[in-house]
Amino acid sequence: xxxxxxxxxxxxxxxxxxxxxxxxxxxxxxxxxxxxxxxxxxxxxxxxxxxxxxxxxxxxxxxxxxxxxxxxxxxxxxxxxxxxxxxxxxxxxxxxxxxxxxxxxxxxxxxxxxxxxxxxxxxxxxxxx
Numbered sequence: 001x002x003x004x005x006x007x008x009x010x011x012x013x014x015x016x017x018x019x020x021x022x023x024x025x026x027x028x029x030x031x032x033x034x035x036x037x038x039x040x041x042x043x044x045x046x047x048x049x050x051x052x053x054x055x056x057x058x059x060x061x062x063x064x065x066x067x068x069x070x071x072x073x074x075x076x077x078x079x080x081x082x083x084x085x086x087x088x089x090x091x092x093x094x095x096x097x098x099x100x101x102x103x104x105x106x107x108x109x110x111x112x113x114x115x116x117x118x119x120x121x122x123x124x125x126x127x128x129x
Contacts, residue, residue, distance in 0.1 A: 004050040005068040008034040009042025009079045022047050026096055042079040043093075044072040 006014040006023060008031045015023045015031035023031060027045030034040045046069070053062040077083050082091035 001064045002049065002062065003068070004047050004062060004065045005044050005072045006031065006047065007042075007044045007072050007075055008040065009076070011037060015045065022049060024048055042076055044069075044076060 006019075006027070008015065011034065013031035013034040015028055016035060017028050017032040019031070020028045022028075023045050024047075027047075030040055030043065030045065046065070050062055050065050054060065054065075073084060076093075077091055080091055082089050084091045084093070
């Protein structure tokens with residue numbers, strides 16, 4: 001099965017700056033900063049290959065992508081110590097959509113999508129406190 005999702009967090013990353021074509025600019029730099037020990041919130045990157053296959057298949061997810069996203073979301077929850085959708089201590093995520101650009105030959109190029117955690121608590125309106 002093709003690997004479409006790469007994790008970064010807790011001082012280790014599955015990717016690096018050498019994987020720019022696969023992870024996109026943001027994804028490879030998040031991985032590289034993690035590998036260098038720079039404090040980066042944990043997260044994962046969906047590859048440019050997944051985006052390309054999604055488009056070529058008429059906007060159908062490549063086989064195995066959803067399972068990999070769920071697997072990495074569970075890893076993200078474990079690393080952050082929070083649960084996505086939890087009412088008391090929710091895992092907040094920031095998602096950066098892939099960037100699509102047209103090349104001079106008319107074909108399109110994509111940078112990967114990245115998702116990272118935030119430990120910040122959501123603010124509540126003062127009327128609900």
